[in-house]
Amino acid sequence: MAEQMTGAEMVIQALTDQGVEHIFGYPGGAALPIYDAMFQQDKVQHILVRHEQGATHMAEGYARSTGRPGVVLVTSGPGATNAVTGLTDALMDSIPLICITAQVPTTLIGSDAFQECDTVGITRSCTKYNYLVKRVEDLPRIMHEAFLIATTGRPGPVVIDIPKDVQFALGEYYQPDLDTLRHQSYRPQMDGDSAAIEAAVDLMLKAERPIFYTGGGVINAGPEASKHLRELAELTGFPVTSTLMGLGAFPASNPQWMGMLGMHGTYEANLAMHDCDVMINIGARFDDRITGRIDAFSPNSRKIHVDIDPSSINKVVRVDVPIIGDCERVLAEMVRVWRSRTNQPRTEAIAPWWKQIEKWRAVDSLGYKNSDTTIKPQYAIERLYEATRKQGKEVFITTEVGQHQMWAAQHFHFDKPNHWMTSGGLGTMGYGLPAAVGVQVAHPDALVIDIAGEASVQMTMQEMSTAVQYRLPIKIFILNNERMGMVRQWQDLLHGSRYAHSYSESLPDFVKLAEAYGGKGIRCESPAELDAAIAEMLDYDGPVLFDVIVEKDENCLPMIPSGKPHNEIILPDTANIGDIIDEKGRQLV
Amino acid sequence: MNAHLQPTGSAYFLTKETQEIERHTLSVLVDNEPGILARVVGLFSARGYNIESLTVSETEHGRRLSRITVVVIATPKTLTQIKLQLERLVPVHKVHDLTAEGASLERELALIKVAGSGDHRAETLRLADAFRAQIVDASVESFVFEVTGKPAKIDSFIALMQPLGLVEVVRTGLAAISRGPQGM
Ligand SMILES: Cc1ncc(C[n+]2csc(CCOP(=O)(O)OP(=O)(O)O)c2C)c(N)n1
Numbered sequence: 001m002a003e004q005m006t007g008a009e010m011v012i013q014a015l016t017d018q019g020v021e022h023i024f025g026y027p028g029g030a031a032l033p034i035y036d037a038m039f040q041q042d043k044v045q046h047i048l049v050r051h052e053q054g055a056t057h058m059a060e061g062y063a064r065s066t067g068r069p070g071v072v073l074v075t076s077g078p079g080a081t082n083a084v085t086g087l088t089d090a091l092m093d094s095i096p097l098i099c100i101t102a103q104v105p106t107t108l109i110g111s112d113a114f115q116e117c118d119t120v121g122i123t124r125s126c127t128k129y130n131y132l133v134k135r136v137e138d139l140p141r142i143m144h145e146a147f148l149i150a151t152t153g154r155p156g157p158v159v160i161d162i163p164k165d166v167q168f169a170l171g172e173y174y175q176p177d178l179d180t181l182r183h184q185s186y187r188p189q190m191d192g193d194s195a196a197i198e199a200a201v202d203l204m205l206k207a208e209r210p211i212f213y214t215g216g217g218v219i220n221a222g223p224e225a226s227k228h229l230r231e232l233a234e235l236t237g238f239p240v241t242s243t244l245m246g247l248g249a250f251p252a253s254n255p256q257w258m259g260m261l262g263m264h265g266t267y268e269a270n271l272a273m274h275d276c277d278v279m280i281n282i283g284a285r286f287d288d289r290i291t292g293r294i295d296a297f298s299p300n301s302r303k304i305h306v307d308i309d310p311s312s313i314n315k316v317v318r319v320d321v322p323i324i325g326d327c328e329r330v331l332a333e334m335v336r337v338w339r340s341r342t343n344q345p346r347t348e349a350i351a352p353w354w355k356q357i358e359k360w361r362a363v364d365s366l367g368y369k370n371s372d373t374t375i376k377p378q379y380a381i382e383r384l385y386e387a388t389r390k391q392g393k394e395v396f397i398t399t400e401v402g403q404h405q406m407w408a409a410q411h412f413h414f415d416k417p418n419h420w421m422t423s424g425g426l427g428t429m430g431y432g433l434p435a436a437v438g439v440q441v442a443h444p445d446a447l448v449i450d451i452a453g454e455a456s457v458q459m460t461m462q463e464m465s466t467a468v469q470y471r472l473p474i475k476i477f478i479l480n481n482e483r484m485g486m487v488r489q490w491q492d493l494l495h496g497s498r499y500a501h502s503y504s505e506s507l508p509d510f511v512k513l514a515e516a517y518g519g520k521g522i523r524c525e526s527p528a529e530l531d532a533a534i535a536e537m538l539d540y541d542g543p544v545l546f547d548v549i550v551e552k553d554e555n556c557l558p559m560i561p562s563g564k565p566h567n568e569i570i571l572p573d574t575a576n577i578g579d580i581i582d583e584k585g586r587q588l589v
Numbered sequence: 590m591n592a593h594l595q596p597t598g599s600a601y602f603l604t605k606e607t608q609e610i611e612r613h614t615l616s617v618l619v620d621n622e623p624g625i626l627a628r629v630v631g632l633f634s635a636r637g638y639n640i641e642s643l644t645v646s647e648t649e650h651g652r653r654l655s656r657i658t659v660v661v662i663a664t665p666k667t668l669t670q671i672k673l674q675l676e677r678l679v680p681v682h683k684v685h686d687l688t689a690e691g692a693s694l695e696r697e698l699a700l701i702k703v704a705g706s707g708d709h710r711a712e713t714l715r716l717a718d719a720f721r722a723q724i725v726d727a728s729v730e731s732f733v734f735e736v737t738g739k740p741a742k743i744d745s746f747i748a749l750m751q752p753l754g755l756v757e758v759v760r761t762g763l764a765a766i767s768r769g770p771q772g773m
């Protein structure tokens with residue numbers, strides 16, 4: 001039954017009908033009717049942020065940890081432009097977001113009105129789709145279609161720009177029948193082609209040096225996809241590696257796990273990628289951090305690529321068996337077809353391959369020299385990991401961007417999907433703290449930790465205030481090297497150790513800062529005191545800024561240097577890394 | 590297996606294109622909604638694809654569908670990407686590569702203004718007749734011709750008018766359709 005209401009009320013009604021419980025937002029003139037409608041209900045809870053970028057990352061953390069879309073509400077003009085970084089981040093990492101932006105009244109659009117900006121123009125290239133709602137009659141359909149588009153196919157952010165007069169206008173609310181009303185052109189392909197899946201299994205059945213290379217697509221396809229992946233790995237006996245975005249889809253505690261691959265991936269994962277004869281890419285996109293030099297990328301393998309986005313296939317690397325479809329469905333089919341062909345893993349046929357992998361593993365590429373006097377960043381993460389295992393709580397990790405992010409990926413281990421939130425594609429410093437807030441909103445009883453760098457965390461530090469306001473006990477674990485460590489590392493490797501502006505000078509006193517926000521601050525400088533300090537952080541029922549003073553000049557290794565193939569990876573014991581990269585490599589990003 | 594890709598000294602993995610570039614005509618069926626042209630054009634600029642010609646107009650009023658005809662110059666690999674990237678856009682229904690799909694018809698319309706007197710005028714009219722150009726405006730010292738045909742025919746007509754007092758030209762860009770009974 002159609003019901004009369006204002007556009008603003010329709011927004012809230014549609015959110016309620018979509019099952020939305022939380023929305024991250026910040027008010028302003030053009031958004032006031034929606035805020036007013038929100039004030040008069042209690043189904044959707046609003047989390048007031050401190051900066052709209054924070055709202056977008058919170059929604060990303062919320063979405064990635066729950067599998068449900070994150071919802072953002074911002075005002076026109078600066079509210080919308082502040083959201084752009086998070087929208088771009090969500091587009092790059094395929095995170096479902098709905099971002100409602102208020103707009104000046106339709107009569108003022110184009111007049112350079114106060115707080116007017118061309119939101120649909122600005123966000124066209126950083127959203128999966130966007131709408132400017134010009135008539136209140138269209139609003140119910142658009143609201144519901146936006147959820148459909150954000151969450152299906154390759155997920156992504158959708159912006160709905162709603163002028164203030166449309167928010168005030170009266171109209172009929174209805175729940176549209178999207179089968180007939182939506183864009184008929186939007187039809188993501190879910191089921192993989194069965195002939196292609198059979199061809200893939202045939203290749204796998206003949207493989208002698210196989211590897212599963214999995215990505216964020218497995219996570220996005222839902223927890224069932226991870227289950228099927230585990231099953232397929234068990235059935236086949238093949239080794240499994242994953243991209244940064246895919247961590248947790250396959251349990252790190254499983255002996256078939258090889259660690260992360262790519263620029264800072266393990267020696268065994270990267271060498272196995274280079275030497276394999278059959279590569280099974282499931283929901284990853286041959287990103288440049290993974291492939292390294294493309295002409296030398298896995299030169300002798302036949303490649304299978306499962307992706308829901310047809311444009312990802314053959315974009316970077318030519319593959320032999322492309323399969324377009326949802327990872328969950330394709331993996332389930334692969335399991336079924338494999339079972340119909342054999343009831344044996346290929347244990348014997350791939351035994352020499354595993355032997356080789358064990359040799360690479362023995363190199364211990366994540367090893368580092370520990371110290372009694374300074375806290376090594378890797379050690380800090382190891383101790384954090386150990387301590388969290390004893391908590392008996394669900395543990396969610398978010399990160400900022402830099403060395404600490406890579407160390408977290410290397411030394412914190414994930415056994416479940418949706419427990420690791422990081423900015424992979426865009427590499428957005430400032431992602432982790434707000435993302436942790438979003439995760440904690442969705443999982444109030446869980447332990448949520450942002451593994452941070454002292455530079456990154458200052459980009460969205462103000463969301464500490466949001467955490468305090470909503471009693472969200474997030475833990476911000478700052479690996480403080482007083483450096484933009486990753487930048488320093490590249491300057492070390494590529495620019496003759498000329499450290500141009502990569503210092504974090506005049507840092508705030510993080511302990512006092514935490515206290516100023518109304519949280520708790522802890523500092524630790526000595527390895528001997530680290531465990532006790534971590535315990536203190538975990539025991540505190542409230543937000544904590546934990547300032548871990550770590551070794552300043554540690555490089556993050558292993559590393560595949562620019563312009564080098566996988567098998568020329570730099571290991572931790574390599575002496576002079578500055579000499580490894582040639583003139584050509586220096587020009588690369 | 591990646592032997593056709595040569596390394597370059599540019600970005601981390603980007604490879605120099607070793608394939609030959611080709612010129613293809615794509616026909617794109619889209620919902621006629623605000624911003625659709627900006628979406629398509631924005632995609633081309635964001636991903637660095639080259640557009641040689643682009644025309645757009647509503648073709649099925651009832652279903653609010655428009656047809657965009659776009660001529661691109663790219664390597665076969667990039668052409669595939671262009672097609673797939675276009676198909677990713679929510680309001681895009683179909684993308685057909687008319688050049689790859691075989692026989693298609695391509696037409697363009699041009700309005701051409703020529704000014705002159707005496708012998709030049711007679712010669713202009715003779716050539717216009719040979720090209721089946723229609724006179725759509727005439728004054729004692731000028732003509733406006735309407736020419737329809739393949740772009741190459743229009744190119745040569747314009748070239749011939751050059752010495753005869755060509756003033757200005759406006760062209761519609763390409764409209765293209767496949768031969769035979771099948772639609773898009
Ligand atoms: C918004 C943004 N600006 C700049 C960069 C480039 N960048 C990448 S890592 C990094 C340094 C990060 O320093 P910190 O947070 O202290 O982490 P560390 O590497 O020291 O662990 C910078 C500046 C970025 N990724 N994001």
Ligand SMILES: [Mg+2]
Pocket residue numbers: 402453454455479480481482483484485
């Ligand atoms: Mg740092």
